[in-house]
Amino acid sequence: MSAGRATRTPVRPARASVPTRGRELRAARIRSGQWAAWAFLAPVMVYLLAFYVYPLYRNVDLSLRDYTVRSFVRGDAPFTGPANYGKVFADATFGPALWHTVVFTVVSLVFQFTIGLALAVFFSRNFRLSATLRALFLVPWLLPLIVSSSTWSWMLNSESGVVNAVLTAVGIGPVNWLTSPDWSLWSVTIANIWIGIPFNLVVLYSGLQAIPSHVHEAAELDGASGWQRFRLVTFPLLRPVSGITLLLGLVYTLKVFDIIWIMTRGGPSDASTTLATWSYRLGFGNLLPSFGPGAAVGNLLIVIALVFGLVYIRAQRRLGAA
Amino acid sequence: MRAVRGGWWRTGLGVVFTALMLFPVYWMVNVSFTRDQDMRKSPPYWFPVRGTLEGYRAVLEQQGPYLATSLVVGLGTVALTLVVAAPAAYSLARLRPRGGGVLSFVLLIAQMIPGIIMAMGFYAIYLSTGVLNTVPGLIVADSTLAVPFAVLILAAFMSGIPGELLQAARVDGAGALRTFWSVVLPVSRNSVITVSLFAFLWAWSDFVFASTLDQGGAHQPITLGIYHYIGNNNQQWNAIMATAVVASIPATVLLIVAQRYVAAGVTAGAVKD
Structure with a gap:
């Protein structure tokens, strides 16, 4: 008894101090945990500041100054504020470039999405070789853009291209795909659609897989035809995934530069110039570069891409929450 | 029974669709074997019946x-990407840094900035x-294509690692660095391989950074090799297409190898749930 009492007395203060010590310990662990967490993040933070934030800052700086080749090297170009933006808006190329960007993007998205969706529905029924064939569809997406663009350039060559050979054989006659201002924008759009189909197919296919099969079976039992099932069941259920596919496709298509530059350089006479190729041409395409206006066009493009990018992220969050 | 349905006509149709889709790829290969004198023949040879290896000889000699x-550049980009991305992914997935959510958001946005x-x-x-016209400069620029993607993919994978595994390491006295x-x-490993393959492929395929930052460089990548070929108004399309075929090898390897790794990553995640 007395031993119990004796032991209890020293225990009491110790017990009372346990929670505070525990709290301190936990706080210390969290503090050191935060320290470790940020130590592991340090490389990427430095990286982002040096190789994302700083180049973007330089780009904004470029667009607000009046640069020449000499002042570009010496870095003492006079600050002109929004003058470059004014110059860009007043340029005769601005309207057509904006319009071509819209046409290129919208037409690409409509066809990529429609063809990708049709193929996804086709492949969603497993059949012999379906997995292999679906994997082969990825090839155009994985090829370096310069490879696909130069292949399309040669296929669409006016005199010796295989496309015109086929068109002549069926009696339609040759088309000056890349050298006629009426056709060059369509040519680069066709090549871009081809490159974008695999992405749409893959994302929409996985979206279709997520629709439970009993939904289809129920519709089938109710006597819905194949087209009805697609229009009334599959398509509405696929709407969130479709939205995300289109938005992500939009952000990617706005960025497209390689294909157009390699196939037509935005020509002939600006007939296939978009904001991206115009920005490149201003900065790098001429003997006398105009970095200021080039950077200004680039920053306009960033703003457009980010607006749709934020819409995309919001849509994806909502899908994730649902 | 439901797994294989629709019979052979679906397979037949699927083969036709795939053939149509891959026709440009086939045509690239076909042209790469075509003789100079047949290049402007109309109608063209549909198969490389009178093929030549002239184009590939040009690749070996010049490219x-x-x-x-x-x-x-590709290997350098992979190394830089992993060094920066893997610790960050571990931290975001496992160490719960304050502000981690904001960082993930920033990385998502960073992927959308046009390369130009x-x-x-x-x-x-x-x-x-x-640093203009140097290989290290090009590596740094190319890595910006891969780092945000790498952090997000690796973090997604690492957050699926069973907690008991990390607990066990901590009990054994391992600190954060040791555990990592x-x-x-x-x-x-699988997600690291997947990320590496994509980082390599993007660096290998890059044209925007190469043509702006390495235009006058002593060492230029293959995308510029092809570009100079076209730009010189070269009529040797068999050589151009042969170079294109060789430049497509990494993509082909990725499709064959990474398919397995991507699938492995997906099933690993699915098993854990």
Whole structure:
């Protein structure tokens, strides 16, 4: 008894101090945990500041100054504020470039999405070789853009291209795909659609897989035809995934530069110039570069891409929450 | 029974669709074997019946240095990407840093910035620091294509690692660094390989950074090799297409190898749930 009492007395203060010590310990662990967490993040933070934030800052700086080749090297170009933006808006190329960007993007998205969706529905029924064939569809997406663009350039060559050979054989006659201002924008759009189909197919296919099969079976039992099932069941259920596919496709298509530059350089006479190729041409395409206006066009493009990018992220969050 | 349905007509149709889709790829291969004198023949030879290896000889003779540069740039990009991305992914997935959510958001946004805009900013910086037209400069620029993607993919995978595994390491007295190096990284092997393959492929395929930051460089990548070929108004399309075929090899390897790894990553995640 007395031993119990004796032991209890020293225990009491110790017990009372346990929670505070525990709290301190936990706080210390969290503090050191935060320290470790940020130590592991340090490389990427430095990286982002040096190789994302700083180049973007330089780009904004470029667009607000009046640069020449000499002042570009010496870095003492006079600050002109929004003058470059004014110059860009007043340029005769601005309207057509904006319009071509819209046409290129919208037409690409409509066809990529429609063809990708049709193929996804086709492949969603497993059949012999379906997995292999679906994997082969990825090839155009994985090829370096310069490879696909130069292949399309040669296929669409006016005199010796295989496309015109086929068109002549069926009696339609040759088309000056890349050298006629009426056709060059369509040519680069066709090549871009081809490159974008695999992405749409893959994302929409996985979206279709997520629709439970009993939904289809129920519709089938109710006597819905194949087209009805697609229009009334599959398509509405696929709407969130479709939205995300289109938005992500939009952000990617706005960025497209390689294909157009390699196939037509935005020509002939600006007939296939978009904001991206115009920005490149201003900065790098001429003997006398105009970095200021080039950077200004680039920053306009960033703003457009980010607006749709934020819409995309919001849509994806909502899908994730649902 | 439901697994295979629809019979052979679906397979037949699927083969036709795939053939149509891959026709440009086939045509690239076909042209790469075509003789110079047949290049402008109408109608063209549909199969390389009178084929030549002339184009591939030109690749071997002229494109070797370009291919070597691309290999170095690709490997350098993979190394830089992993060094920056893997610790960050571990931290975001496992160490719960305050502000981690904001960082993930920033990375998501970073992926959407058009390359041509980054190129202009890099050009201004490289010109004043003397990094223009160098291989390290190109590696740094190319890595911006892969780092945000790598952090997000690796973090997604690492957050699926069973907690008991990391607990066990802590009980054994391993600190965060030790846990990262000897537990997390080996377990994440498949996702690390997947990320590496994509980083390599993007660096290998890059044209925007190469044509702006390495235009006058002594060592230029294969994308510029092809571009110079076209730009010189070269009529040797068999050589151009042969170079294109060789430049497509990494993509083909990725499709064959990474398919397995991507699938492995997906099933690993599915099993854990």
